[in-house]
Amino acid sequence: MTESVTDTADTAAADYPRPERLTGRRWSQTQVSGWIDVAARRCPDRACLVTPERSLTFAEVLGHVRALASALQRRGLRAGERVAILDTDSPEYIETILAVLKLGAVIVPLNYRLAPGEIETLLRAAEATWIVVGERYVPAVLEMAPRLDYLHGVVGFDGTPGTLAYTDLLSEGAGGELVEARVEEEDILALAFTSGTTGLPKGVMQSQRMWKHITSNSMLEYRFTWDEFRYSGSPLFHVAGMNQVLKAICRGSTSLLLRQWDPAALLPWFRRGLTGVFLVPTMLSALLDQPGVSREDFAALRSMYYGAAPMSPALLRRAMDLMDVDFFNGFGAGTEAGMQSVLTPEDHRRALAGQTHLLGSVGRPGHDIDLRIVDDDGSELPPGEVGEIVTRSDMTMSGYAGQPEKTAGTFSDGWFSGGDLGHLDEEGYLYLDGRKSDMIIRGGENVYPPEIEEVLGVHPGVAECAVVGRPDDYWGEIVEAHLVPAPGAVLDPEELAGFCRARLARYKVPERYRLHDDPLPKNAAGKVLRRVLRELP
Incomplete structure (x- = not known):
């Protein structure tokens, strides 16, 4: 049966939803949180998330998502609240994202490579009310939790003492009532931070409209089909990694999840049917350097996606020769x-x-x-x-x-x-x-010189400092620090590296330290001329 809708004022809104053009609302007719429901109806027994230890079907993932959402809703999580996630990649990570979105709450994916002080800064900036955390990061989170005014729930993926166990929440919410939030196109789904500095980090507000268009555009441009089995070397806290898996869920295809990037662990999966991978150039180089790698390994592979950092033509040609x-x-x-x-x-x-x-x-x-x-x-x-x-x-x-x-x-x-x-x-x-x-891209990770300079600037032996990127065949760029010692000070690169490692994520720690006897070159306004430093031999 079909109905006609007119623009007359006496249209019965109670009997038929008024069109968006009459109400001024931008209700979404489809929601990111509903992609798993559609896939589970269409292909319930197809593998959704695969790890070296197990395989979960779309129906199983949907069951976990609904149970987790129901339990969190029962415990008071409401639309608009912010839920941080801190862990390496896992099915539970994806289930948490989808469960939080079903409640209209906001995901805050955190870079697990950050130092504890950086993570605390981001949790404070996000005003996170919940954090879901992996075992490795629980001690740091529990130590900082009393200082976080908004935080009132810590969920442990591994059930670590001091946290609310993830599996207990699944049991608690299984078969429970769930009232899903209705999300508008401009409602915020995620708050993704571009930096972990001790200053004021930038929290990027990502809407449902943004996520849906990134997904549909990349499916079109990268020719994504339903019968894919894909892996992304980009971690789930990155928009690239998250999008690769959400795209597969939307399409009803299968994703491989490895805890962290490991070329030796990934290589056997090509022979087990991987059809597509996304890698940054450093990962591709490491994969091709694996002992015994051959053209036969990639017989099932259909597509190789690369990006996030510069790729040398020599590396690309090498890959294209090995992968048809x-x-x-x-x-x-x-x-x-x-x-x-x-x-x-x-x-x-x-x-x-x-x-x-x-x-x-x-x-x-x-x-x-x-x-x-x-x-x-x-x-x-x-x-x-x-x-x-x-x-x-x-x-x-x-x-x-x-x-x-x-x-x-x-x-x-x-x-x-x-x-x-x-x-x-x-x-x-x-x-x-x-x-x-002056942002540096090291192995696909964005590095911002001011946050490294802020750390080096408090070292008692440093009078001046500036950080620049240097081209590197493996990383794309590496971090180089230029330093002027304080009067009477003797700077030791190994000691400086340890000083930085205690305060920064490892990928931000400079690989090179160059000492200058004279003040760093500056322009008329007193700003350091980074261009001159980059041009030094």
């Missing part, structure tokens, strides 16, 4: 603006056929993405001229939580600027030319 698959390169500001450009398999084949310059490109703008190169005044530049990369799409963030000035500085008339520099060629291919900011 479709290669994709994706570029973007994932946390804040999703995908921006894609280098397709056809582009890679053109490169192998002689147009090798394409391997230096990050492709052309993806579906429904408007990309321009602009000068400092915002005027569009012609092909060949270097300027700032700006984009406009439905994959952009809603802003930085509690930081309207930073948000306003990132958007201009709807255009997002991530501070990257680049140029377009005559065919519309994008080439990167560095960053306006």
Whole structure:
């Protein structure tokens, strides 16, 4: 039976939901939290999440999600509250995300590589009311918990003493009543932090609209099909890693989850049917360096996705010689603006056929993405001229939580600027030319020099310091610290490294320390000339 709806004022709203254009609401007709329900109805017995120890079907994952959501709802978790997750990758991590979203609460994924002080700063900034944590991180969380005013629940994935056991919550909520929240398109699903500094970190507000468009765009551009079995080397706290698994759930395909990146542990899974992987260049290099690796290992593989850091042409050619698959390169500001450009398999084949310059490109703008190169005044530049990369799409963030000035500085008339520099060629291919900011990308991880300089600056033997990135064949970039000793001080690089390791995540600790007898080079305004430091031999 079909019904007709008119625009007349006497339409009975009680009998038929009024269209969005009449009510002004942007209710979502489909929700991210409902993707698991749809998949479980369509393919209940298909493997959803696979680990070396077990395999969970879509029906099993949905059962766990609903039980966990019911238990948390019964214990008082409400829409809009923020739930932090701190652990390595696991099925429970994904189940927690989906359960929290069913209640209309907000996920706060935390980088497990951060130092305890950095994690405490982020929990405080997020005003998290719950934290779900893995065994390895429980002692640090329990130590800081009394200082966190908003926190009133700590769930332990492994049931560690002092936490509420995850399995107990599943038992408590099994078969219980669950009232799911109805989420609008601009409601916030996640708060993802771009930094772990002891200052004011930037919390990126990610809406349902953003997540849905990132998922649909990447499924289209990366040619994602339902019969896939895929792995992402990007951890779940990264938007890239989380999106890879949510995309599979939306599509009804299977995901491999390993606790942490381990090339030796991953290699056998290619022979067990992996059809697609996402790796950053350092991971791809480590995989190809495994003893005995051969072309036969990748017989089932269909696609290789890489991104998040620069890839050397030599490494890419080596991979393409060993893997007869479709290669994709994706570029973007994932946390804040999703995908921006894609280098397709056809582009890679053109490169192998002689147009090798394409391997230096990050492709052309993806579906429904408007990309321009602009000068400092915002005027569009012609092909060949270097300027700032700006984009406009439905994959952009809603802003930085509690930081309207930073948000306003990132958007201009709807255009997002991530501070990257680049140029377009005559065919519309994008080439990167560095960053306006001084951010360092080390092995796919963003490193911000000011937070390292803040740590080094309190060392009693340091008078001046500046941190820059150095090109590196393995990591893409490494962190290099330039230091001027305080009068009479003798700086020891090993001692400096230990000083930093006690206060920073390991990937932020400088690999190189360069000592200067004279003050660091500065401009007329007194700012350190990082460009000069980067150009030093």
